[in-house]
Amino acid sequence: MVKKVVFFIIMVFWGCSSSQKNKQNTSILLTSKEIVNNKAAYIPSQCYTKTKDDDGRLHNPCMNCHVHSNRPNYMDDWELQECLLFSEYSKVNRFSNLFKDRRDEVNAISDETILNYVRKENYFNDKKQIILAEQLQNLPSRWDFNDNKKWEGYVPDCYFNFDNEGFDKNQQGEFTGWRAFGYYPFLGTFWPTNGSTDDVLIRLPKAFQMMDESFDTQTYKVNLAIVEAMIKESNITIEEVNESRWGIDLNKNGELDNSTQITYQWKPLNHEYMSYVGDAKKLYDEGKFHIAAGLYPEGTEFLHTVRYIDVHQKNKSIAMSPRMKELRYAKKYGWNSYPQIQNGMTAEVKERHDFPDRLKTVLGNMEEGLDNGYGWKYQGFIEDKEGYLRPQTYEETLYCIGCHSTIGAVVDSTFVFPRKFDHTQAQMGWSHWSQLKNGFKNIKEPILADGRYEYSLYLQNNHSGDEFRDNMEVMEKFFESNGTTKISELETLHNDISHLIVPTMSRAIQLNKAYKVIVEEQGYIYGRDAHVKPVIHVHKEVEIDQKTGLEAVKMERYPLK
Numbered sequence: 001m002v003k004k005v006v007f008f009i010i011m012v013f014w015g016c017s018s019s020q021k022n023k024q025n026t027s028i029l030l031t032s033k034e035i036v037n038n039k040a041a042y043i044p045s046q047c048y049t050k051t052k053d054d055d056g057r058l059h060n061p062c063m064n065c066h067v068h069s070n071r072p073n074y075m076d077d078w079e080l081q082e083c084l085l086f087s088e089y090s091k092v093n094r095f096s097n098l099f100k101d102r103r104d105e106v107n108a109i110s111d112e113t114i115l116n117y118v119r120k121e122n123y124f125n126d127k128k129q130i131i132l133a134e135q136l137q138n139l140p141s142r143w144d145f146n147d148n149k150k151w152e153g154y155v156p157d158c159y160f161n162f163d164n165e166g167f168d169k170n171q172q173g174e175f176t177g178w179r180a181f182g183y184y185p186f187l188g189t190f191w192p193t194n195g196s197t198d199d200v201l202i203r204l205p206k207a208f209q210m211m212d213e214s215f216d217t218q219t220y221k222v223n224l225a226i227v228e229a230m231i232k233e234s235n236i237t238i239e240e241v242n243e244s245r246w247g248i249d250l251n252k253n254g255e256l257d258n259s260t261q262i263t264y265q266w267k268p269l270n271h272e273y274m275s276y277v278g279d280a281k282k283l284y285d286e287g288k289f290h291i292a293a294g295l296y297p298e299g300t301e302f303l304h305t306v307r308y309i310d311v312h313q314k315n316k317s318i319a320m321s322p323r324m325k326e327l328r329y330a331k332k333y334g335w336n337s338y339p340q341i342q343n344g345m346t347a348e349v350k351e352r353h354d355f356p357d358r359l360k361t362v363l364g365n366m367e368e369g370l371d372n373g374y375g376w377k378y379q380g381f382i383e384d385k386e387g388y389l390r391p392q393t394y395e396e397t398l399y400c401i402g403c404h405s406t407i408g409a410v411v412d413s414t415f416v417f418p419r420k421f422d423h424t425q426a427q428m429g430w431s432h433w434s435q436l437k438n439g440f441k442n443i444k445e446p447i448l449a450d451g452r453y454e455y456s457l458y459l460q461n462n463h464s465g466d467e468f469r470d471n472m473e474v475m476e477k478f479f480e481s482n483g484t485t486k487i488s489e490l491e492t493l494h495n496d497i498s499h500l501i502v503p504t505m506s507r508a509i510q511l512n513k514a515y516k517v518i519v520e521e522q523g524y525i526y527g528r529d530a531h532v533k534p535v536i537h538v539h540k541e542v543e544i545d546q547k548t549g550l551e552a553v554k555m556e557r558y559p560l561k
Contacts, residue, residue: 029142029393030142030143030366030391031142031144031145031365031393033365033366034395035395035398036395036525037094037525037526038395038525039089039359040087040089040090040094040360041395041398042398042399042400042401042402043090044399044402045095045098045529045538046467046468048095048539048542049467049469049538050537050538051548051550052548052549053537055483057463057483058548058549058550059463059464059469059537060081060462060548060550060553061188061464061466061467062080062548062550063078063081063458063461063462063552063553064187064188064458065403065409066078066079066407066408066409067408067409067554067557068408068554068556069409070233070558071294071338072293072294072342073406073408073410073411073412074341074342075345075406075407075408076408077407077408078408079552081548081552081553082548082550082551083545083546083547083548084542084543084547085545086544086546087356087359088357089359090359091541091542091544093538093539093540094526095526095527095529097523097527097528097529097531098535098538099534100531100534101533101534102531103532103533105513106513106514106517106532109513114509114512114516115310115311117308117323117516118307118308118309118321118322118512119310119321120322120323120387121322121323122323122383122388122389123156123160123389128171130156130157130159131388131389132155132156132327132381132389133155133156136151136155137155139151143367143390143391145365145366145367145368146365146367152367152368153329153367153368153369154331154369154379156327156381157170157176157178158176158201158303159171159176160434162180162432162435164435165217165427165430166179166181166427166430166431166432167430168201175209175215175217176203177203177204177206177209178202178203178303179202179203179224180199180200180201180430180431180432180435181201181202181417181420181429181431182425182426182430182432182433182436183200183416183417183419183420183421184419184421184443184454184497184560185419186415186416186419187454188458188462188465188466189466189467189529191465191500192309192440192502192503192508193465193471193473193474193501193502193507194465194466194471194511194530195309195514195529196307196308196309196325196515197306197307197308197309197318197319197321197433198305198307198320199432199434201302201303201432202300202302202417203301203302203303204220204227204297204299204301205280205289205297205298205299205300207278207280207282207283207289208220208223208224208276208279208297209223209278210280211278212279216278218241218245219246219277219278219279220278221238222238222241222246222262222278223278225238225262226250226262226274226276226277227297227300228262228417229263229274230291230292230294230295231294231295231411231418232264232420232558232559233264233266233294234264235261235263235264236262236422236423237260237422237423237428238250238261238262238428239260240258240259240260241259241260242257242259243256243257243258243259244257246277246278246281248275248277248281250262251263252265266292266293273291275291276291280297290335290337292337292338294411294412295412296332296412296414297332298332298333298335298375299331299332299333301329301331301332302329302330302331302416303329304327304328304330304416305324305326305327306324306325306326306328307320307321307322307323307324308321308323308325308512308515309321309509309511309512311505311508311509316505317439317502318439318502318508319433319434320433323387324383325515326381326382326383326389327381327382327389328379328380328400329369329379329380330379330404330413330414331376331377332375332412333376334375335375336374344373344374345406348373348406360401362398362401364377364394365394366391366392366393366397367391369397370394370397370398370400370401372401372404372405372413374406374412374413375413376404376413378397378400378401378404379391379392379397380392380396380397382396383519384522385519385520385522387519393525399524403415409557418558418559418560419446419560425443439502440496440501440502441496442495442496443497443498444494445493445494445497446497446561447560447561448555448556448560448561449557449560450556452555453490453494454557454560455493455501456485456490456493456494457553457555459474459478459485459490459500460485461553463475463479463483464479465500468531468535468538470531470535473503473507474500477489478493510532511530511532512530513532514530514531514532515528515530518530
């Protein structure tokens with residue numbers, strides 16, 4: 001019974017609806033907490049995908065997010081692949097942009113116009129100053145939630161100026177603390193072939209960057225590797241260091257010697273512990289920082305840009321555009337132990353059981369960010385009608401919370417860092433996509449912890465390259481007319497993920513145009529998914545407890561190989 005209630009909760013969190021018409025909105029009140037369209041905006045549109053086509057063939061996009069999870073993510077929600085457990089409110093799909101026909105608007109935009117648009121910066125001005133930082137310094141009243149003339153949230157401070165180890169530096173050549181890393185893009189929506197390019201950076205608190213109160217690159221690199229080991233729960237290869245510098249046995253061989261590995265060995269019940277180094281170690285010993293498998297230390301930050309797709313016609317390749325669609329920010333403000341996390345999830349189960357039609361309460365506001373209930377705050381900036389970044393509204397930010405809270409696929413509320421490249425990739429995995437000459441070319445397909453190819457498994461079970469089954473390029477390349485996968489194409493994919501996740505130039509340009517239409521409408525609360533034609537494989541309304549017809553795909557995802 002408890003298990004079923006847990007499933008019900010997650011799907012209540014993940015529901016949508018769509019009775020309102022998609023109207024152009026050019027006068028958005030950014031500081032309002034009023035829900036205009038969707039009180040359950042934390043439930044993504046992908047959850048409404050039909051799992052059975054007209055020929056009776058089954059498709060399983062649900063396996064992306066609803067998987068076996070390890071502690072301290074106690075949801076283990078793989079069975080949600082088998083049943084759509086929506087509430088009375090969330091059974092109606094309110095992401096009406098999915099059903100909009102944009103062909104006329106898209107055809108009215110020339111290829112030259114859209115390429116000029118995506119190639120124009122909206123993060124930096126001509127002096128390479130961060131536009132948002134300047135605006136937030138002189139806060140416009142329309143962005144001031146509490147009317148105190150001071151911005152209480154994140155002020156963008158990344159310069160996307162990376163050295164050969166992925167570290168970002170400001171205009172004076174100083175480290176900002178941000179570090180870019182390469183990763184296997186998450187399945188479906190986050191593949192460029194479905195409309196966007198993106199990048200992710202991590203920053204640990206100042207103490208993790210310092211040795212004896214001075215910035216120390218080696219100390220910071222080792223601490224980042226320790227965090228990576230704790231999140232992946234596996235050994236991490238590093239450049240050779242001398243352990244005696246910190247007095248910590250990093251490779252766990254019983255000596256303080258030269259080490260090229262952070263050995264993961266964390267079993268507190270067996271008195272096997274891990275530790276940070278440098279000034280972070282001192283604060284850890286004082287109880288001001290914590291460490292545990294599957295959890296980031298408090299103060300960890302992530303920066304995620306979502307961008308258009310730039311195309312290079314000369315060599316027929318794609319790249320990240322200078323123009324950003326979104327700038328997403330997350331910070332872990334507090335620590336929750338395993339029992340606290342489990343108790344929090346149990347409390348959610350009880351509330352949803354006692355009050356099944358009560359929607360999720362999400363604390364926060366557009367200025368300080370929204371609280372996911374597990375120690376993280378999320379905040380975002382998105383394009384305004386003129387193409388410059390503005391703060392997201394409460395409802396627009398609510399869109400982020402469902403995926404970054406209680407689903408099986410996340411590790412401490414996050415997706416990408418567990419998918420970080422290992423030391424065998426460029427710059428030992430610490431690089432920004434802009435630093436890779438060949439982009440995704442010749443990057444091998446990720447292999448799950450259970451030995452199966454991850455992207456291939458998704459294709460074989462979803463019979464499509466996206467959740468909505470709208471990407472005809474992928475379907476024509478990878479599937480026979482009867483829906484079976486082409487083995488030869490999968491074999492190519494095993495050695496080169498670009499074969500799957502990179503779109504043709506024409507598709508990239510069309511999806512850029514489709515998203516530009518949403519920008520002009522400022523209609524993000526009705527859905528941000530770029531589609532030219534209406535999607536046809538998505539429910540406008542589902543039945544409560546509707547069976548999907550699927551047999552759940554069980555997989556152990558991490559660590560990826």
